[in-house]
Amino acid sequence: MPWSRKEIADRVVKEFSPGQIVSLGMGLPSLVAEAIDPSLEVLIHGENGLLGQGPQPAQGKSNPDVANAAGEPATLRPGGAFFDAVSGSVMMRGGHVDICVLGAFEVDQEGNLANWMIPGGHVAGMGGAPDLVVGSKRVIAAMTHLSPEGAPKLVTACGIPVTASRCVNTVVTDLGVFEISDGAFECLELAPDIGWEDVEAATGGSLVRSDRLSSAQDPPDNDEQVAPDAHDEEEGELVGESDWQGD
Numbered sequence: 001m002p003w004s005r006k007e008i009a010d011r012v013v014k015e016f017s018p019g020q021i022v023s024l025g026m027g028l029p030s031l032v033a034e035a036i037d038p039s040l041e042v043l044i045h046g047e048n049g050l051l052g053q054g055p056q057p058a059q060g061k062s063n064p065d066v067a068n069a070a071g072e073p074a075t076l077r078p079g080g081a082f083f084d085a086v087s088g089s090v091m092m093r094g095g096h097v098d099i100c101v102l103g104a105f106e107v108d109q110e111g112n113l114a115n116w117m118i119p120g121g122h123v124a125g126m127g128g129a130p131d132l133v134v135g136s137k138r139v140i141a142a143m144t145h146l147s148p149e150g151a152p153k154l155v156t157a158c159g160i161p162v163t164a165s166r167c168v169n170t171v172v173t174d175l176g177v178f179e180i181s182d183g184a185f186e187c188l189e190l191a192p193d194i195g196w197e198d199v200e201a202a203t204g205g206s207l208v209r210s211d212r213l214s215s216a217q218d219p220p221d222n223d224e225q226v227a228p229d230a231h232d233e234e235e236g237e238l239v240g241e242s243d244w245q246g247d
Contacts, residue, residue, distance in 0.1 A: 002145075002174035003191045009035045011189075012101055012142050012172050016042050023047065023092070023132055025102035025115075026070040029142050032101055033068070038077065045097055047088045047128040052080025069128075092128060092135040100136040102129060104143045104168075106158045109205035111168040111180040113141065114158040126163065133167040145173040145202045152204030154178070154185050175199050179210070186210045 003011065009031035016022060016036070023045040024032050034055045036042050044053035046069045053068055054075035062073035076082075091097060106114040113133060117123045133139045147153055154171065171178045176199060177189040184206035187199060190213070200207060 001191070001193050004174070005031060006035070007191075008142055008172055008174060011177065012140060013037075013040070015140060015170065015172075016040060016099065018042070020098040021045050021051070021091075021096060023097045023100040023136065024053075024069065025100070025129070025132075027103040029101040029103055030068060030070055030072065032142070033074070043077075043080075045088070045091060046074075047085065047092060047132065049083045049085050049088045050074070050076065050080065051083070051091075052077045054080070089128065089131060092131045095135055095137065097132065097136040099138045099140060100132045101140045101142050102133065104141045104153065104171075105147075106153050106155050106160060107141050107143070107168050107171055107180075108155050108158045109180065109183050109185055110157075111166045112158050113139070113163045113168050114160045115141075116163050117161055119160060129163050133164045138170070139168050141168050141171045143171070143173055145175040145199075152202055154202075154207075155204040156206065175202060181208075184208045188212055 005028055008028060012029075012032050013035045018041045021043045022032075024030055033044055033053055036044070043051055045051050046053055046067075048067065048069050048071075050066070050068070054077040057063070057066075057073050057075050066074050066076055068074040102113070102115055104113055104115040105118060116126045116129060143153060145153060154173070168180055171180070171185065175191050175194050176187055178185040178187055180186075185203060186208050187196075188210045190196070190199065196209065
């Protein structure tokens with residue numbers, strides 16, 4: 001079955017290495033902070049001026065002065081630090097972030113990212129996403145494979161305004177893990193009980209099977225197309241809260 005939001009976050013963490021600096025976007029990517037084991041020694045960067053972000057605080061224990069980049073309550077791990085937003089931007093633009101994890105409305109087979117607006121919807125602005133994806137050494141899109149309307153979000157070419165061009169390296173969806181390679185989505189891993197036909201039916205762009213995708217990971221054929229979870233919502237880096245609550 002498709003991965004849940006929590007399972008997507010758990011799978012994203014497997015892409016991290018000890019000592020890396022990771023920046024997390026709004027929506028589903030914010031769940032990654034909850035999935036990181038402190039022993040991994042990954043430092044979460046917040047463009048609002050925080051390095052060493054921990055999980056969300058227990059209910060009633062939040063500090064109004066400690067928040068993640070989305071303005072949600074957060075904690076600070078031992079050794080963490082605060083700084084001004086200008087320094088936070090310098091870290092992004094200076095190439096000091098190893099990995100950024102962002103949500104997306106669409107990712108195309110060339111690695112173009114669209115995650116800041118839906119035409120006709122409320123638009124608050126791009127935020128720091130363009131600086132983040134260009135300045136980070138690696139970009140991971142964490143998202144559902146289909147929109148709430150059931151349309152593919154991995155597409156041949158983005159049909160909505162692009163945040164940045166050719167920036168996405170890896171996509172983790174509820175159906176599997178994909179790398180952008182030679183103008184195609186290379187499938188590296190399938191979620192449990194997801195068949196190749198399921199992924200083909202849900203993908204709008206060019207899809208290829210990786211040599212690293214073992215037959216053991218390819219479950220029996222399933223003729224039923226995977227539908228989006230009823231609770232899934234679109235995700236973007238910065239959109240109006242009244243319109244989009246994030247994936």
